[in-house]
Amino acid sequence: MDHPMPPAPASPTPGPSAARAFPSRRRGRWHPPTTETAPTRAVLIAGAVLFLLLVLLAPLISVFAEALADGLPGYVAALTDPEALSAIRLTLLVAVLSVPLNALFGLAAAWAIAKFEFPGKSLFITVIDLPFSISPVIAGLVYVLVYGAHGVLGPFLQAHDLQVVFALPGIVLATMFVTVPFVARELIPLMQEQGTGDEEAALSLGASGWQTFWRVTLPNVKWALLYGVLLCNARAMGEFGAVAVVSGRIRGFTNTMPLQVEILYNEYNTVAAFAVASLLAVLALATLVLKTLLEWRYGDALMARRGH
C-alpha cells in the first residue's frame, strides 16, 4: 500500500492578476440567455413607465393640481366648510364602526378555517370573498330591499320608528358588506401556513385558550392583521357605490366624503370637490406608503410563502 505522494496539484492556479491580463474583448454578441438586449429592455421599461404615468399617476397629480387651482386659501376654505367637515366626521365614524367589526370577523373566520378541518371549508372561503365580486351598487341595493320603506323589514322598522336606509346604520352596513373580506383574506393563508403547532405547544404547557390566542396566535399574525385593517380602512373610507345607494345624500347628515365629492363636482364646484378628494387621495397615498413599508419590513411575516 505504500506509495509516493505526487508533489503538487495538477492545475496551475494563476492569481487574480491573470484576470486582468485578458481585457474583456467579447462584448460582441454575447448576452445572458435569460434576458433581452439592452435596447429592448429600455423600450419595454419606457413603455411600462409611460403607461403607468398616464393611467395611474396623472389622475393622482391632477387631484392635487385641481384642488390648489385657486390657491391655498380656496383650498382651506373648501375644507373648512361645515358640510365638508360633517362629511369628514361621518366618514371617520363609519370607518371606526365597520373596520373593527370586520377585523373581529376576519380573526374568527381565520381561526376556524386555519386551525380546524371541517366539511364545506372551501365553500366558506369562497363565500367570504363573495363581496369582492359583487358590484358595490348591488351591495347598496340589497340593503334598500331589506330595510327600505318598501323592503322586507320596512313596515316593521317604520312601526318602531327605526331608520336604517338613508341613515347611519345603512351606510355602515353597506360599508361592512363591501369590506368584509379584507382582513380575513390576509389572515387565512398566513394562519393556514402557520398550522397549529405553536398553539398546541402553548396548550401543552398549560396555557388557556385565551392565553394561547393572545400570547401565541395574535403575535404571529399581528402584521398581517394590521395590513388587512389598513386595506379595509382605505376601502371603508373611500367606498362610493354602495354608500351612494343607501345614503340618500342628505347634506350635512348622510354625506360621506366620497359622496360630498360627487355633489360638489356635479354642482361645478370643482375646486371644492377636488379639495375633499385630495384628502381621500392623501389617505390613499398614506395607505400605499404604510402598505409598502409593511411589505418591505415584514414581508416574511405577511405572506404565506410556498415551500421554504
Next chain:
Amino acid sequence: MTGQASLSSRPLARLWPRRRPSVLPGFGLTLGFAVFYLGLLVLLPLAAVFLRAAGLTPEAFWALVTHPRTIAALRVSFGASLVAAFINVGFGALTAWVLVRYRFPGRRLLDAVVDLPFALPTAVAGIALSSLYAVNGPLGGLLAPLGIKVAYTWLGVVVALTFIGLPFVVRTVQPVLEDLDKGQEEAAATLGASRWQTLRRVVLPALAPALLTGFTLAFARAVGEYGSVIFIAGNLPYRTEIAPLLIVIQLGEYNYAGATALAVVMLVIAFVLLLAINLLQAWSRRRLGGV
C-alpha cells in the same frame, strides 16, 4: 386521528360529517360567529334580492331584463369591460415583466404605484380622470386635435375601467413570474431557441393561467364598477350608460322591480365569473403543479 375507529362505533358520524378532532379550543365560537356575521351581513340580504325577483312572473322578469335600455346598459358595461380587460392584460403583463425582470431606478416606486387603484377611492379617480380627459383637460386637450374624444364617450368608460382593473392583472402575474424557473428559459436557449421563441413558446404558456385569471378578475371588477365611471361616461342612456348606474337610476325612480331584475342578472354573471376563476386556478394547479 383518522377517525376510522370512531366511525365504525358511531354510525351517526357517517351521516353527519364532523370536523377532525383537535385539542385547540374555540372552533364552535369562531365558526359560529363567522357564519352568523357573514349570513346576516352578506347572505341574507343577497337572498332578499332573489326573493324579490322571485316575486316577479317570468314574463315580467324577462320584459325587464330585455328592455332596450337595460340591454344597452349591459352591452356598454360588458363591452367596455372586455376592451379594458384586454388592454390590462397587455399592459399588465408588460408592467409585471418589467417590474420582476429588470432593475432600474424608480422600480420600487413604480411597484407601489400599481396598487393606487386599489387604494384611491373610485369617486376620486372618477373626477380626476374626467377632468384629465375633458376636451379642455391636460390629456383630453392633447387628444382633441386628433379627433379623439374620451370624456363623455364610450372611450371614457374604457379609460376608467382600465384604471381600476390594471392592478388585478399585474398582481396576479407578478408572483407567477417571480416563481418562474429561469432554468426553463435557459433550457430553451441550450436547445437552440431564440429569445423570442423562448418567450412565445415557454414563458407565455407558463403565464397563460395567470393572465387568464387576471383578465377575469379585471373583467369581473369592471363589470360592477360604478364610482370611477359615472363621472367620465357622460351617462347617455343607450350610449354610455352602464348597468350599475341604471340600477341606481331605477332605484331613484322607485322602480324596484327593474333594479332587482338587473341586479339578479349581474349577480348571476358575477357568480359565473367567480366560478370560472376558481376552476381556472384549480385547473392550472392540477396541470402545472408539482414539477
Next chain:
Amino acid sequence: MRIDIQGIHKEFGQFPALRGVELTIGDGELIALLGPSGSGKTTLLRVIAGLERPDAGQILFNGADMADTPVQERNVGFVFQHYALFRHMTVEDNIAFGLAVRRGRQRPSRAQRRARARELLELVQMGGLHHRFPAQLSGGQRQRVALARALAIDPAVLLLDEPFGALDAKVRKDLRRWLRALHDETGHTTVFVTHDQEEALELADRVVVMRDGIIEQIGTPEDLCLRPATPFVYGFLGDTNMLAVLVREGTAWLGDRALALPPAPPVPDGPARLYVRPHDFRFTDDSDGAIPGTVQAIRRRLDALRIEVSVGGHHGPVEVALPAPAPAPEPGQTVWLRPIAHGLFPGGQGVFSEYEA
C-alpha cells in the same frame, strides 16, 4: 468533441467563482466535476455551455474559440439540476422542442420530430409515456425526459448539473448505471457536476476535484483514491485522520516520538500535517516508531469495527477501522498504531482544519 478550458476566471460581484481553471476534456470522455457547494463546479459547467460568460479565459470546442458563440449555437445538451422541463408541454413536445425551434430547412417535419421524440423515449426506456405531462412523472422519469430532450438536438457535448441530486438513493443508483451504459452506447463527450464522491468515482472516466474556484486534482478514480494530491482531496474523499506533526531532518515527530512512516517524497523541515485513513492504521506490538494511544470507544458496523483511540496532546481521538471479523480490543486498553499509507503535507495546523474528517 474535444473541449479545451483555458485560464477561465469568473466573478459574481466580488465573489470569485472560478480562479484560473485549466482543463482538457477528450472526445467521448465522461468527466465528473466534483466538489463541495461553492467550489465553482456548476459555474464551470455553465461557462462551458455559454450560459455564463467568463471574465477571462477561453473555451475551445475542437480548437474553435466559443467566446462569440451564444448558447443557442453551441449545440450543447444541458440537463438542469431540477430538469427545467416545460410544464405545459407533453413529454413528446418537450423532447421535440429543440427540433421544433430550428429555422428554415433545418427544421424537421412534424412527423420527423415526433418519430425522433419517440425514438429517444425508447432509448431512455420510457416508450408509451409520450402524452404525459411532466407533473405526471416520477422524479426518475423526469430526469430521463430531460436527458432525452438534451439528446434530441444531437449535441456535441452533454452537460449534466447534479443529474441525480434530486432523486432518492435507490433510483439514483439505478440511473447512474444506466447513464454509464447510455454513454458507452452513444459516445457523447459528457461532463457532469456532482457533490457526491461515490457517484463521481463510480461513473466517471476522470474526476476533477474543485474547491474555491480552483482545480485541486484531476485524475482517474484510482488516482484519487490511492494518490490524493492535496490535503483537501484527502479530506473530501472519504474519512481521514489529521495529526499535526513536526518534520525534522526528514523524520516526522508526533510530540516526542519519531514516527516510522512508509517511504514517501521528502517534506521540508517544520510543521506538517499527517493524513491517515482509518483503514490504513494497523495495531502493532512493536512500539518502535508507532503511535501510542488508549482505546476510548468501540462501535461495530456492518463492514468494519470502528475504534476511537485517544493519542494524547491536543488531538481529538483518532479513528481506526478494522475489518469486521477482527477481535475488538477493550476500552481503556493501551495500543500502538502504525500507518501503512499516509499523506504528509507541509504547513501549520489549522490551515485546512475545516476539512478534517
